[in-house]
Amino acid sequence: MKNRRILMGAVVMVVLLASCASETRESAPSTNTPNENTVKAPKLALKSEDSVGEAKTNDAKNNQTTENERVEKWSSDIDQMTKFLKETHKDLYKNMSQTAFDAESQLLKNRISALNDDEIMLEIMRLIAKIGDGHTYLQWEYQYNNEIMPLKFVQIDGQIYCVNATETYKNLLFKKIVKIENHDIDTVFSDLKELVPAENDHWKDANALGLLRVPMFYKALGLSDDPAYTTLTYEDKGMFKQVKVKNLSGERSPHDTFVYNNRLNNIVSSIDVLEGENYWYQHDRSNKIIKINYDRCANTENYSFNDFNDEVWKYIGDNDIDKVVVDMRYNMGGGSSVFDAFRSGLLKHKKFNTPDRLFVMVGNRTFSSGVASAVMTKRWTSATILGQKTGGMPNSYGNGSMIQLKNSGLILTCSTMYFEFYPGHDNNTLAPDVQIEYSLEDYKNNNDPVYNYVVDKSLSQGMCQNYTQN
Numbered sequence: 001m002k003n004r005r006i007l008m009g010a011v012v013m014v015v016l017l018a019s020c021a022s023e024t025r026e027s028a029p030s031t032n033t034p035n036e037n038t039v040k041a042p043k044l045a046l047k048s049e050d051s052v053g054e055a056k057t058n059d060a061k062n063n064q065t066t067e068n069e070r071v072e073k074w075s076s077d078i079d080q081m082t083k084f085l086k087e088t089h090k091d092l093y094k095n096m097s098q099t100a101f102d103a104e105s106q107l108l109k110n111r112i113s114a115l116n117d118d119e120i121m122l123e124i125m126r127l128i129a130k131i132g133d134g135h136t137y138l139q140w141e142y143q144y145n146n147e148i149m150p151l152k153f154v155q156i157d158g159q160i161y162c163v164n165a166t167e168t169y170k171n172l173l174f175k176k177i178v179k180i181e182n183h184d185i186d187t188v189f190s191d192l193k194e195l196v197p198a199e200n201d202h203w204k205d206a207n208a209l210g211l212l213r214v215p216m217f218y219k220a221l222g223l224s225d226d227p228a229y230t231t232l233t234y235e236d237k238g239m240f241k242q243v244k245v246k247n248l249s250g251e252r253s254p255h256d257t258f259v260y261n262n263r264l265n266n267i268v269s270s271i272d273v274l275e276g277e278n279y280w281y282q283h284d285r286s287n288k289i290i291k292i293n294y295d296r297c298a299n300t301e302n303y304s305f306n307d308f309n310d311e312v313w314k315y316i317g318d319n320d321i322d323k324v325v326v327d328m329r330y331n332m333g334g335g336s337s338v339f340d341a342f343r344s345g346l347l348k349h350k351k352f353n354t355p356d357r358l359f360v361m362v363g364n365r366t367f368s369s370g371v372a373s374a375v376m377t378k379r380w381t382s383a384t385i386l387g388q389k390t391g392g393m394p395n396s397y398g399n400g401s402m403i404q405l406k407n408s409g410l411i412l413t414c415s416t417m418y419f420e421f422y423p424g425h426d427n428n429t430l431a432p433d434v435q436i437e438y439s440l441e442d443y444k445n446n447n448d449p450v451y452n453y454v455v456d457k458s459l460s461q462g463m464c465q466n467y468t469q470n
Contacts, residue, residue: 067113073407074112074120078105081124081412084403085136088414091397095132104130118220121410125195128412134367134391135398137197139411147227147247149213152258153177154268155205156440160185160212162234163443164258164265169245172234173259174444179233180212181223188212191221200428202364203270203391210271215247262446264438267330270365270391278334279305281312287455288322290315292342297334297369306341313345316352324352325359325454326377329387333368336376336421343380355433356459358383361450362432367392371430372421378430379422387436387450389429394422 082105085092093101108123115123125138151172152164162172180188192208193201195217211217218224224231230245258266266272278296283289292312299305316324326342352358360383362374371392377383397415404411422430436450 071112074117075109077405077407077410078109078124080403080405084412085131085414088401088403088416089131089133089136089397090415090418092131096130101130117408118216121408122195122217122220124410129195129197131197132199133397133415134198134203135396135400135413135415137413139413147215147249149215149230149245150248150257151213151245152266152268152272153209153212154438154443155189155209156438160189160209161440161443163268163440164260166248166257167259169243170259171236172232172243174440175234175236177232177234178240181218181231182233183223188218188221188223192217198391199393199396200389200391202389202429203367206364206391207270210269213269213271260446263330264446264448265443267365270332277303279308281315283315283319284455288320289325289454290321290323291325291327291451293327294339294373295330297331297336297338297373299338305338309341309345313349316349321352322459323357323359323454323457325361325451326383327361327451328366328370328374329361329363329450330365331367331370331373332365333370333392336369336372336419338369339373339376343377346381353382355382355384356457359454360385361387362390362430363388363450364391366390366430368396368398371396372419375422375430384434385430385432386434386453387432389431389435391429393428394425394430395420 082101092098096104104127108120108127111123112120121138121140125140128136128138150166151162151169153160154163155161160177162169162175162177165172177185179185189208189212192211193204195211196204196207198204198207215224215227215230218230219227228247230247231242232245233240233242235241260266278298278300279292279294281293282291284291290312300308346353346358358381360374360377362371362385366374367390371390371394374385374390375394378385395418397418399415399417399419400413401416402411402413434453436453438449441447442449
């Protein structure tokens with residue numbers, strides 16, 4: 001397996017999701033590629049209410065003028081945002097009526113003077129999330145100040161656990177987190193999910209697990225005033241203990257500073273983005289399996305997916321292979337047509353087009369064109385889909401257009417098209433044929449139960465034991 005580095009900075013997710021927003025089957029450039037629509041946002045340009053109160057002046061009249069200007073600028077930005085959404089979105093009122101949208105927008109404008117800038121940004125995120133479209137979102141990462149907890153969280157049976165940490169906090173490994181800043185973890189997690197635009201809870205969960213690591217949101221939610229530290233309460237052998245975690249910048253918490261450097265314990269939320277090849281393969285010789293890792297629906301420079309696909313199928317033809325696995329669990333999108341070459345190759349190797357020889361792995365981070373690739377493989381082949389329900393819908397919005405709000409500098413992406421990859425299937429997720437969940441023991445032992453299903457599956461036999469057939 002080739003070496004790959006995991007980026008900790010959440011800003012990387014903006015670039016990836018912006019490209020995911022383009023679901024077009026054509027080769028025309030996305031509206032999110034670097035052209036006239038590419039913008040770089042500054043930090044929030046408006047002074048918060050707290051900052052105004054600390055202004056170095058005793059002139060109350062000047063202070064009031066400054067606050068009035070702040071309110072007017074935010075009001076103008078909200079008007080600009082709502083106008084853009086109404087003119088741009090393919091179906092803005094599918095999940096939220098126009099009356100409700102207008103009322104929510106006006107309510108936010110009425111509250112500006114009572115909120116600081118971070119709180120206003122949070123309320124804008126909450127409003128956009130109610131649209132219910134994962135491709136229409138506020139790019140909050142541009143306001144992100146690089147403070148992040150040096151921990152990784154997962155959700156198992158509705159509970160939050162730490163499954164990776166830097167050496168300083170290794171005592172937190174595999175402990176259940178019960179409170180953040182003395183607030184119940186379930187309440188905090190629920191509040192964060194309200195900020196996530198999504199078609200289903202699976203994508204909300206994947207994103208909220210990432211937001212749990214970003215102190216900026218605790219301050220905006222009124223949970224903490226100290227972004228440098230986060231206080232966690234965790235359960236250890238039946239006792240509740242507290243630890244004050246020093247938050248680090250993304251640049252100071254690289255992948256190799258964590259105790260575990262494997263994928264299972266690192267790629268656990270939507271802000272855990274991989275840098276490196278978009279696709280590569282591994283030969284599990286002892287089990288006669290080829291595992292194709294398909295992390296992004298995009299061609300790699302100087303090594304197209306067509307070239308990669310030809311290499312893979314030639315390798316399969318030259319070796320003793322029983323099963324082919326495509327891992328799309330970490331694929332958050334790109335161009336939906338890129339994977340077509342794989343299915344073309346399969347036509348020349350029909351031996352593998354059976355449910356016990358061809359497998360596709362998906363999960364809650366499978367989104368956008370990642371879902372489309374899995375859906376079209378399900379439609380056009382005999383593959384068995386394994387794993388968890390996807391974060392994206394089989395049919396969804398996309399092809400995002402961006403705008404930068406004039407005063408705050410906030411950047412908004414909005415869907416312009418609707419794509420139907422699975423006609424007649426209006427489910428809000430792609431459910432796997434065989435659902436396989438992770439346990440805490442899997443994370444402790446770097447055990448991949450989804451891949452193990454493939455290993456354990458005998459040729460020309462039914463479902464393996466201990467799994468749920470959908």
